[in-house]
C-alpha cells in the first residue's frame with residue numbers, strides 16, 4: 001500500500017496501490033505511520049513522498065465516498081495537515097496524472113518536483129465536491145487567484161510545464177524521478193522550512209482580487225447551468241484572501257455543504273456509470289456478456305461515406321493510430337473530406353497523418369483487407385442494404401461490417417449479407433471526433449465476438465461504448481424524439497419557442513430543443529417524418545387529420561416551418577432568425593404569427609405554461625420510454641441509458657442522467673403520478689401511458705438502483 005525506505009538521510013514514502021494509487025484508508029494509515037517514523041528517526045533529514053506504478057496518485061478513493069471509511073483516521077485532511085506541520089522538509093515527487101488529494105498533499109509539502117510528462121488536476125467539482133484539505137487556501141497563495149480559479153472550477157489538468165510556469169512546481173525533471181527526488185531532498189535545508197509553508201504566504205495580486213472574482217463569477221453563472229459546485233468552489237477561493245485559519249474554516253463549511261448535496265451523489269453515480277457500462281450483458285441471454293467475449297484484433301478500418309460523420313469517425317480512428325481506408329462515391333466530396341481530416345489532425349498534432357495510415361479512394365475493392373468497415377452513407381434503408389451487399393461481396397469474410405445508422409433496423413441491413421453474425425450498429429454522435437459516446441447496437445444474429453470487438457474499438461478510440469438492443473431509433477434517439485414532440489405541443493397550448501428553451505436551459509441543458517433543432521437543421525427530421533409517412537413535402541398526407549397521425553396526437557408546426565424553407569441556422573431562419581454569419585438565436589415575429597394562427601385555426605386556448613410544466617412535459621415522457629426500454633431488455637441497466645444521455649445528448653451531468661434523476665430526485669411514485677396527470681389531459685399521446693415496469697416499482701416502493709444492482713453481472 002505504502003512502502004518506506006531510506007536513502008542515506010532521505011526517507012522515501014512510496015504509495016503502492018495499483019492501478020492508480022488512490023488514497024484509501026489503508027494507504028493513508030501507512031503513509032501517516034511512515035511519516036511519523038521518518039520524523040522520529042534522527043538519521044533522516046528530509047522526506048520524499050511519491051508513488052509507484054503509472055501515477056503518483058489519482059486522489060481520494062471515490063469508492064469510499066458513500067461510506068464511513070472516508071472519515072476514519074487518518075483522514076485525508078489529517079494526513080495533509082501532518083505533512084504541512086512536518087518539522088523536516090517534505091518533497092513531493094509527482095508523475096503520471098496526479099489528481100485531487102494528490103495535489104492537496106503536494107501543496108502541503110515544502111517542495112514540489114515532477115516528471116516532465118506529469119499532469120496535475122483538481123477534478124473535485126466534476127464529482128460535485130470541493131477540493132478541501134487546504135487546496136482552496138494554499139493554491140491561490142502559490143499560483144495566484146486567476147490560475148487557482150481556473151484549475152479548481154474547471155477540473156482541467158495542467159501539464160508539468162504549465163504547473164512549473166504557474167509556480168505550482170519547484171522543478172521539472174526527466175528520467176529517474178526517485179533518484180532526482182532523493183538528490184533534491186538532500187539539498188534542501190531544514191532552516192528555511194517555515195518560509196516554505198504555503199499557509200504562511202499571502203495571495204499574490206490580492207489588490208485585483210475583486211475584478212478577477214467578479215469576472216469568474218459571471219462566467220460560472222453562465223457555464224455551470226445549475227451545478228452548484230463550481231460557484232461554491234469560487235466562494236472557497238475567495239476565502240483565501242482571509243487569514244489562513246479563517247479561510248480553512250470557510251473551506252470546511254463549504255466542503256460539508258457540497259459533500260452532502262444530492263448533486264455530489266449524482267455526479268459520483270455518473271462517474272461510476274461511465275465505467276459500469278463496460279460490464280455489459282444481453283438482458284435476454286446473460287451468458288452473452290463481457291466476460292464470455294473475445295474481441296477481434298482491429299488494426300485497419302474502412303469508412304464508407306466521407307460526409308459529416310465519415311470525416312469525424314476517420315479522425316477518431318486515425319488519432320488512435322488505426323489505419324483507415326476512406327471510401328466515397330463522390331470524388332469531390334472525398335477530396336474535401338481528406339483536406340478537412342488533414343486540417344483537423346494538423347491542428348492537434350502539428351503534423352499530417354502518416355500517408356500509410358489514411359488511404360482515400362472511390363474504389364470499394366480497396367476495402368478488401370480491412371478488419372472492420374464502418375458505413376456512414378445517407379440514412380436510407382434501401383441504399384444501406386445495397387451497400388452492405390456490396391461490402392459483403394468485396395471484403396474478406398472475417399471482416400466485421402458496422403453501420404452508423406441513427407435508427408434503421410440492424411436486422412434488415414444484416415439480412416442483405418451472408419454474414420449477419422458480423423453485422424453491428426456503431427452509432428457515433430456528431431461531431432464524431434469530439435463526442436465521447438459510441439452506442440453499439442446488436443442485431444438478432446450479431447455474434448458475441450462482433451459485440452466485444454465493437455465495444456473494444458470504442459475503448460481504443462477513447463470513447464465510452466454502450467451496448468443496446470435493436471429498435472427504431474435505438475435507445476438514444478428513441479427516447480430523445482419524445483422530447484421534441486412534446487415541446488411542439490407546448491407551443492400549440494401557449495408557450496413560445498424561447499420559453500421552452502429557457503426552461504430546459506435552466507434545468508441544465510446547454511441548449512433547448514428549438515435551438516438544437518435550428519443548429520442541427522430541421523430538414524433532417526422532416527425528411528425522416530416524410531419517409532415514415534407522417535407528412536409530405538406539401539402538408540399532411542391525403543385524408544389525414546392535421547393534429548392526429550398514426551394513432552397519436554401530432555403537431556405539424558415543424559413541418560410548416562420546413563415547408564417555408566426555414567431549416568434553422570443554415571438558412572438563416574428556423575424556430576428563430578439569425579443575422580448573416582451569426583449563431584445568435586433571435587425571436588422571430590414570423591414564427592409567432594405562424595404559431596398564433598395555427599392555435600386559432602385549430603381552436604387551441606392559449607394559456608400561461610409554467611417552467612415546471614415545460615420541464616416535466618419535455619422530460620417525463622422520455623424517462624417513461626427509458627423504463628419501457630429496460631422492460632424490453634434493450635439496455636443492460638439504467639446506467640447505460642444515463643451514460644447515453646450524459647455523453648450523447650448533453651443531459652446535465654449534475655442530475656446524474658434521466659433514469660437516476662427519476663429514481664433519486666423526482667421519485668418513482670411522483671413520476672408515476674405526474675404521468676397519470678398529464679395522461680388525463682392528453683389522452684391521445686401514447687407516451688403518457690406509464691410503463692408497467694415503472695408501475696410495478698412504484699407500487700413496490702422499490703428503487704431503480706436496487707433493481708439494477710440485482711440485474712447487473
Ligand SMILES: CCCCCCCC(=O)CC(=O)SCCNC(=O)CCNC(=O)[C@H](O)C(C)(C)COP(=O)(O)OP(=O)(O)OC[C@H]1O[C@@H](n2cnc3c(N)ncnc32)[C@H](O)[C@@H]1OP(=O)(O)O
Nearest residue numbers: 022058059060061062063099100101123130131132259275
Ligand atoms: C468531508 C470528507 C472529505 C473527503 C475527502 C475529499 C477528497 C477530495 O476532495 C480529494 C479527491 O481526491 S477527490 C477524487 C479526485 N480524483 C478523481 O476524481 C479521479 C478520477 N479518475 C480519473 O479521472 C481517471 O480514473 C484517471 C484519469 C485517473 C485514469 O483514467 P484511466 O482511463 O487510466 O483509468 P479508469 O478506467 O478511469 O480507472 C481505472 C479504475 O480505477 C477506478 N478509479 C479511478 N479513479 C478512482 C478514484 N479516485 N477512486 C476510486 N477508484 C478510482 C476506476 O473506477 C476504474 O475501476 P474499474 O471500473 O473497476 O476498472
Ligand SMILES: NC(=O)C1=CN([C@@H]2O[C@H](COP(=O)(O)OP(=O)(O)OC[C@H]3O[C@@H](n4cnc5c(N)ncnc54)[C@H](O)[C@@H]3O)[C@@H](O)[C@H]2O)C=CC1
Nearest residue numbers: 305306307308309310328329330376377378379405406430
Ligand atoms: N449527421 C449526424 O449528426 C449523424 C448522422 N448519423 C448517420 O450517419 C450516416 C451519415 O450521415 P452524414 O455523415 O450526416 O451524411 P452526409 O450526407 O454528410 O454524408 C453521407 C456521405 O455518403 C456518401 N455516399 C452516399 N452513397 C454512397 C455509397 N454508395 N458509397 C460511398 N459513399 C456514399 C455521400 O456522397 C456523402 O458524402 C447516416 O446514416 C446518418 O443517419 C448518425 C449520427 C449523427
